Structures are given as structure tokens and as C-alpha cells.
Amino acid sequence: MSRVYVLDHPLIQHKVTFIRDKNTGTKEFRELVDEVATLMAYEITRDMPLEETTIETPVSTCTSRVIAGKKVGLIPILRAGLGMVDGILQLIPAAKVGHVGLYRDPDTLQPVEYYVKLPTDIADRELIVIDPMLATGGSAAAAIDALKKRGAKSMKLMCLIAAPEGIKVVQEEHPDVDIYVAAIDEYLNDHGYIVPGLGDAGDRLFGTK
Secondary structure, eight states: OOOEEEOOOHHHHHHHHHHHOTTOOHHHHHHHHHHHHHHHHHHHTTTOOEEEEEEEOSSOEEEEEEEOSOEEEEEEEETTTHHHHHHHHHHOTTOEEOEEEEEEOTTTOOEEEEEEEOOTTGGGEEEEEEOSEESSSHHHHHHHHHHHHTTOOEEEEEEEEEOHHHHHHHHHHOTTSEEEEEEEOSEEOTTSOEESSOSOHHHHHHTOO
């Protein structure tokens, strides 16, 4: 089964508290999500492989280390996932960005794919699938499935808040995809919202209702 990592760095936990607060306005909410995304990216890339290279400093020649292996691709799930992309790009500016758009069918309640635009070399990239909320897990699982069908080989899922129900769905459908979150909350309510959660991430990011 995939592993679940709760990123409990004090700065992440501090900022998530204010992200949750219903009195945090759109501007501050957006800035905090951006900052937390940068901090989470720092943690999620901790296992990137390194290789040695030789460089010349102003004083002498030395052996140092640079990132080796696969390049990174960021795949936000539209629309809320967009709110975390810029924060990650601050840390990994060379990453390519793809997009997966899904909506929920009102009759079946199943996610339906309506837009996919990806880098041509996703099979050669370490992909970070991004969605602030992992609630039912349906959208995340469907997005990962869409990526695998198009050749993706290596992925991680990055979310701010997760419900146990959503984690279970992703683990069952994609046991090879590790999950990184800032918090695991209690449960989903009857409307599919994470409790205590933070409300609708997309609406709070973009000022809609």
C-alpha cells in the first residue's frame, strides 16, 4: 500500500491553522496556501537523488552535488490545485506543469474527465499531483488513473487536508502512489466536506461561492 506522510513541520502547522480559520480573507488565504505549498515541496523532495559534479569556486576546484535522476512535473487538479502551483514553482522553477480537469457527474456522482494537458515527457518525470483537499478520494484517484493511462510511471500525491475516507480510496486504487498531507482530519460529513477541514478550497482561493 502507498505510504501516508503527515508533514508536521512547525511552520506548516502554524500556517494551516490560519488557512482553516473562517475569518481569513481571500488574499491572506491565497498567500498562506502559497507559502505552505513551498514548505511542503521542500519536504516532498527530500528523497531526490544526488550526483557529484566538479566545479570551480573563486578559490579552488571542488566536488559538490546536484540533483540527479528524473525531472519534476507538477499536475494540479483543476481548479483548486492551481492555488498551490506557484508556491512549488518558487522552489522548483524548472518543473513543467500539466493540468487535469474533472467534474462530478450529478447523477452518478463519479468524477468525469473534461480536460487533460500534459508535458510530452511525463513518463520520464517524477510527477507531483496537487489538490488541496483529499475528501472522497474520487477526483485524486481519477486524476492519477488519467495520468497512468497516458504513460506516467512515478507519482506522489500532495494535499493540504485529507479525510481518512479519501486516503483509503487512493490507497486501494493506487497503492504505488505515496500521499503527502499537512493534516489528516476526522471524517467526511453528509455533504462530502472534510470535518473540521477548511471549507471549499477553490471558493476560498478564488473568492467564489
